[in-house]
Amino acid sequence: MPSAVRRAAFAATALTLLSACTTVVDSRAVPAAEAPAVDSALKVLPAQPAIASIDTRLSAALTKLRNIDVCGLLYDETAVTTLFGQDTPSSLMPDLFDLAGCKLKVAVGAEKRGGFDLWLALGPKHPDDDRTAETINGLPVSTRLGEGDARKDRGSCSMEIDVDDRLGLVGDERDAAVLDLTVLSFELGANQLACETARKYLTATAALWQDLPLIGGGRTTPALELATEDPCALAAIALEGDPGGTLRPRAGAMAGCELIPGSKDKPTVDVAFGVGKDPRVKLGSQDDPVDVAGIRVGIDEYRGKCRYAAAWQPEGAFVDDSTSPLAGTPSMQVVHLTVGALCAEAKPIAEKLLPRIVPPSGEVDPNPAGARVRLGDLAAAPAAKDVGAPFDPCDIGGKGWDAFPAQVRHPQRTKPLPLRPNRTFATGCDYSNSDSISITPGEPGSGARPAVFSAIVQWWAPGAFDLAAEAAKPGVQRVDLAGRAGTSLASTKRGGKPTCETVVALGSGTARVELWQDKFPVDPCAVSAAVAAEIVKTAG
Numbered sequence: 001m002p003s004a005v006r007r008a009a010f011a012a013t014a015l016t017l018l019s020a021c022t023t024v025v026d027s028r029a030v031p032a033a034e035a036p037a038v039d040s041a042l043k044v045l046p047a048q049p050a051i052a053s054i055d056t057r058l059s060a061a062l063t064k065l066r067n068i069d070v071c072g073l074l075y076d077e078t079a080v081t082t083l084f085g086q087d088t089p090s091s092l093m094p095d096l097f098d099l100a101g102c103k104l105k106v107a108v109g110a111e112k113r114g115g116f117d118l119w120l121a122l123g124p125k126h127p128d129d130d131r132t133a134e135t136i137n138g139l140p141v142s143t144r145l146g147e148g149d150a151r152k153d154r155g156s157c158s159m160e161i162d163v164d165d166r167l168g169l170v171g172d173e174r175d176a177a178v179l180d181l182t183v184l185s186f187e188l189g190a191n192q193l194a195c196e197t198a199r200k201y202l203t204a205t206a207a208l209w210q211d212l213p214l215i216g217g218g219r220t221t222p223a224l225e226l227a228t229e230d231p232c233a234l235a236a237i238a239l240e241g242d243p244g245g246t247l248r249p250r251a252g253a254m255a256g257c258e259l260i261p262g263s264k265d266k267p268t269v270d271v272a273f274g275v276g277k278d279p280r281v282k283l284g285s286q287d288d289p290v291d292v293a294g295i296r297v298g299i300d301e302y303r304g305k306c307r308y309a310a311a312w313q314p315e316g317a318f319v320d321d322s323t324s325p326l327a328g329t330p331s332m333q334v335v336h337l338t339v340g341a342l343c344a345e346a347k348p349i350a351e352k353l354l355p356r357i358v359p360p361s362g363e364v365d366p367n368p369a370g371a372r373v374r375l376g377d378l379a380a381a382p383a384a385k386d387v388g389a390p391f392d393p394c395d396i397g398g399k400g401w402d403a404f405p406a407q408v409r410h411p412q413r414t415k416p417l418p419l420r421p422n423r424t425f426a427t428g429c430d431y432s433n434s435d436s437i438s439i440t441p442g443e444p445g446s447g448a449r450p451a452v453f454s455a456i457v458q459w460w461a462p463g464a465f466d467l468a469a470e471a472a473k474p475g476v477q478r479v480d481l482a483g484r485a486g487t488s489l490a491s492t493k494r495g496g497k498p499t500c501e502t503v504v505a506l507g508s509g510t511a512r513v514e515l516w517q518d519k520f521p522v523d524p525c526a527v528s529a530a531v532a533a534e535i536v537k538t539a540g
Contacts, residue, residue, distance in 0.1 A: 056172075057172040057173060057175065057176040058124065058176045058177060058249050058251060059230075059232065059249050060172070060173045060176070061169060061173040061174075061176035061177040062100075062122065062176075062177060062230070062249060062251060063230070064167045064168065064169060064173070065100070065122050065163075065167065065169075065177055065179070066100055066122065066227055066228055066229075066230075067214050067215055067228055068100075068122075068163075068167075068179070068212055068213070068214060068215070069212075069213040069214055069215045069217060069219055069220050069223075069224075070094075070099075070100055070101065070102045070120055070121065070122070070179075070227075071092055071094060071102035071220050071224070071373060071375060072208075072213040072217075072219035072220040072372075072373045073120065073179075073205075073208050073209070073212060073213055074092070074102045074104055074118060074120040074181075074205075075092050075102075075104055075373050076204065076205045076208060077372070078204070079201060079204035079205050080104075080106065082204055083197070083200055083201060083204060084106050084108055084116075085108065088106055088107060088108055088379075090104060090105050090106045090107065090378045090379055091103075091104075091105045091320070091321065091376065091377050091378055091379070092104050092105075092373070092374070092375055092376065092378055093105075093275070093320055093375065093376065094224060094227075094274065094275045094375065095121070095255075095274055095275070096274045096275060096276055097255065097256065097272040097273075097274040097336060098121065098255035098256070098272065098273070098274055099224050099226055099227035099273045099274060099275070099333065100121060100122040100227055100251070100255055101119065101120070101121030101122070101255065102119070102120050102121070103117055103118070103119045104117070104118040104119075104120075105117055106118065115185075116183055116184065116185055116194070116197055117182075117183070117184040118181065118182075118183050118197075118198075118201060119180075119181070119182040119183075119184070120179060120180070120181050120182075121179070121180055121182075121255075122177055122178075122179060122180075122251050122255070123160075123177065123178060123179075123180040123251050124176065124177055124178075124251050125160065125175055125176060125177060125178045126142075126144075126160065130144055131143060131144045131160070132144070136159075136199055136202045136203060137202060137203050137206040137209070138206075138210070139161055139162070139202060139206075139209055140161070140162040141159050141160065141161055141162070141202070142159070142160040142162075143157065143158070143159050143195060143198075144157070144158045144159075145157055145192075145195060146158065146184075146194070155184070155185045155192070155193060155194045156182060156183065156184045156185070156194050157182070157183050157194035157195035157197075157198050158180060158181070158182045159180070159181045159182075159183075159195075159198050159202070160178045160179070160180050161178060161179045161180070161181060161202075161209070162178060163178070163179055163209075163212065166210075166212055167212070177251050181198055181201075181202065183195070183197050183198040183201070185197065215227055215228050215364070216228075216363070216364040218365070218368040218370065218371060219371060219372055219373055220368075220371055220372075220373040220374075220375065221318075221366075221367050221368055221371035221373070221374055221375065222313075222316030222317070222318055222332075222333075222366045222367055222375060223316065223364050223365065223366055223367075223368060223371075224316075224333060224375075225313065225316075225333075225360055225361065225364045225366070226273050226312050226313070226333040226335070227273060229273065229358055230249075230257070231249075231255075231256045231257040231271040231272060231273055232247050232249050232257035232271070233358065234257075234271045234335070234337075234353055234356065234357060234358075235247055235257045235258070235259045235269050235270070235271045235353075236259075237352060237353050237356055238259050238269040238349060238352070238353060239259065240352075242259075242261055242262050242263070242266050243262060244261070244262020244263060245259050245260060245261050245262045245266075246259070246260045246262070247259055247260075248260060255272065256270060256271055256272030256273070256336070257270070257271050257272075258270045258271075267339050267340035267341040267345070267346065267349070268338075268339070268340035269337070269338075269339055269340070269349060269353070270336075270337070270338040270339075270340075271335070271336065271337055271338075271353075272335075272336040272338075273312075273333070273334075273335060273336070274333075274334055274336060275320075275331050275332065275333055275334055276309060276331060276332070276334040277329050277330075277331055278311055278314065278317070278329055278330060278331075278332060279296075279297055279298030279309035279310060279311055279334060280296040280297070280298070280311055280314075281329055283329060286298070286300065287299055287300055287301075292308065292347070292350050292351055292354050293350075293351045293354055293355045294355070295310060295354050295355065296311075297309060297310045297350075297354065298310075299343060301342060301343045304340070304341070304342065305338055305339065305340050305341070305346075306338070306339045306341060306342060306343035306345075306346035306347075306350070307336065307337070307338045308336070308337040308338075308339075308350050308354065309334050309335070309336055309337075310334065310335045310337070310354055310357060311332055311333075311334060312332070312333040312334060312335050312357065312360075313332070313333055313360045313366055314332050315366050315367070316332060316333060316366030316367060317330035317331065317332040318330060318331055318332070318374070318375045318376035319331070319376045319377050319380070320376045320377060321376075321377050331376065335354075335357050337350060337353060337354065379420055380420075381418035381419060381420050381421065381427070382421065382426075382427060383427075384427045384459065387421075387426040387427050387459075387461070388426075388461070388508070388509075389426060389427050389459040389508075389509065390459070390506055390507060390508045390509065390538075390539035390540065391459065391506075391511070391535055391538045391539040392427075393416075393427055393428050393429040393457040393458060393459055394415075394416050394418055394429035394457075396457065396531070396534055396535060396538060397534065397535075397537065397538030397539075399534055399538075400413065400416070401413045401414075401416075401431065403530075403531050403534040403535075404431070404455070404527065404530065404531055405522070405526075405527055405530055407520055407522060408433060408453060408517070408519075408520050408522060408527055409433070410431075410432075410433040414432075414433075416429040416430055416431045416432075416457075417429065417430045417432070419456070419458070424460065424464060424465075425458040425459065425460045425464070425512065426458075426459055426460060426461045426464070426509070427458070427459050428456060428457060428458035428459065429456075429457050430454060430455070430456055430457075431454070431455040431456075431457065432453065432454045432455075433453040433454075433519065434450055434451065434452045434453050434454060434519065435450035435451045435452075435519065451517075451518055451519035452497060452516065452517055452518055452519060453515075453517040453519040453520065454515070454516055454517065455513060455514070455515040455517075455527070455528065455531065456512075456513070456514045456515075457511075457512075457513050457531065457535070458511070458512045458513075458514075459506075459509055459510070459511055459512075460509050460510040460511075460512060461509050462508060462509045462510075464509070464510070465503065465509075465510040465512065467503065467505055467510065470487055470489075470503050471487055473489055475489060475490065475491075476488070476489045477489070477490075477525070479502065479525075479529050481502070481504050481529060481532045481533040481536050482533040482534075482536040482537050483536070484504055484505070484506075484536045485504075485505075486502060486503055486504030486505075486529070486532055487502070487503050487504075488500055488501070488502045488503075488525045488528065488529055489501045489502075490524070490525050497516045497517065497518045498516065498517065498518060498524050499514070499515065499516040499524060500514070500515055500516075500523075500524035500525035500527070500528045500529075501513070501514045501515075501528065502514075502525065502528040502529050502531075502532045503532075504532050504535070504536060506535075506536070506539045506540065507539065507540045508539075511532060511535045511536075511539065513528040513529075513531045513532045513535070514528065515527055515528040515531075
């Protein structure tokens, strides 16, 4: 956590900047008499300055609460293993626009189709009218059942956890903000199951709640030092020249700070700290990054607003999803700046604010050695060699897309996407050559479903695949695959599209190729059998 010395050193400078332009009256910034010129050399603001705010209680509470390592508090390997099983794939991710929020995704069941989302975040304290007070392992908790979704067999449960005493909150601070643990259950039960899971998880992580982990304490990698900073410190710079402006801090969903202008001819300014892909890199169809005041930033104009994204401490990067097409582009801490004007008009504000983003303190190791909690993908797809597979489904003996008939190969030979294994297959890859969707506003018929081509190539460990049951299925056909007997089964089980599953026993384990497509005039069984034959040649 940034030191008090650093905060104090910058605080004097920032307060000079703010007081030079304004004084505080009823939580509003008004002109100060004979205000001196602003020091144009000022490049950084303090982490926690005393800034005019529309909600001083919330600002004071967040000053202490935002030091909590929320992801480190949410995730505990022993608790996850105890409640959900050792081989449960999961991910741990800070929120896109709120570093004070963290989500743990847990998939359970043989097919990994059910699961839970555990979401822990700083948020405003809600009235207790619809909540039930209880105590869980000494923690004061207010519980509220969600409305659920009986049709989808989903439910939710919210538990507000009082940590005021542990953080030394006093007076009005105690009524402003709390930590909220929300559990969503998917396909495995409804509200009561979600609350039962939340109670068990709080019990299993009781030791962490007794001694709250703090950012910079070495528990989590990367360390999210940006979360300790105050977004209002950056938004406050826009008060220069806007004496009637007001700052509005937010906690909970879409946390951050908004500057509400004092006059109609000035735009709103919103600052949020979150995570995202490296904004200095162009991804897909998004706009090219631009240079603003010498800083490379992502830019996007949407609904009359200009949105900027600036990378913060790129060396603290992590992989959020190893199975994504964007897995090669890491995620990192990002400063989001949104100006309520078109980008041409917003540029002067961005040029003023972006160079003054507070830099890393240098006191917090972004990647602490020995950290017990790792952000991002916690269940990366294993390499084929690590699970003992006789072939790599993502490579197929060095052939990749060339293992497929020429007619269906992707023209750019795109890299297939690795699949997270479940309790059935051990390793696999998805080869996709589907069309992209194109929508033209006002043009009838645009946006129709694109043509699909997708092939799943898997290896199952010895004994994991029931070959006898597969051979006994109605309609199954026996096929010769490079001299080895296999089976193919045609169907339309994948969304009504022509589908074929080809299976063959190897010297070790079983290969399975499932293909569904409506893009090419080909027999899906002929394609899946051709790929399976190439696997036999590679794996034997």
